[in-house]
Amino acid sequence: MEQSSFGLYLKHMREQKKWSINQLADAAGISTSQISRIENGKRGVPKPQTIEKMAGALGISYAEMMDHAGYLRPEEHPPIPEWASSRDKRDFKKMLEEDGELMFDGVPLDEEDRQRIKDVLTGLFWEAKHMNKRKPVTPAPKERRGS
Known part of the structure; x- marks a missing residue:
């Protein structure tokens, strides 16, 4: 399946912080499989509550991440x-x-x-x-x- 633009954005932001998927999952309190599926385009854009957790963990503005998610x-x-x-x-x-x-x-x-x-x-x-x-x-x- 093709990577979504949000998945690519999330992966880019995670790698920019030099974090593994496990590190983001631990910091955000979500599963590694969910992050992997988002980044690989096997899952659609997550709900706002999940985006808020990832934004906080990565130190990105919630509004910016929501904008990239297409909300x-x-x-x-x-x-x-x-x-x-x-x-x-x-x-x-x-x-x-x-x-x-x-x-x-x-x-x-x-x-x-x-x-x-x-x-x-x-x-x-x-x-x-x-x-x-x-x-x-x-x-x-x-x-x-x-x-």
Whole structure:
């Protein structure tokens, strides 16, 4: 499998510090196999929490590493609708941050395809939430009492 640009970036930053994969894994508190898979392109871009650990261990700014990972900057995210409740926002955040590998026919999707899917899911998520909020609440049928 082809190395991702983030994988190459991570490897470059690790080697610049003259660290082995084991040293980065120990410092960041993540597995050596996960770092190896990222660097070799066998795993997609990790979730933000993992990037934060690696950035801290390598002494790199979190924002810089997130930028190399291709995550949208906060100002680039589609706006959260005004009607969204705190629960809606929590659900949305959970949906985007789950660390499942997106695959098609058993092949992991590249970052560009993953971002397209996230963009579509974002639109569908807010549309579904909005439609759900507009549905009128149907009162329960009243019981009939005999006269």
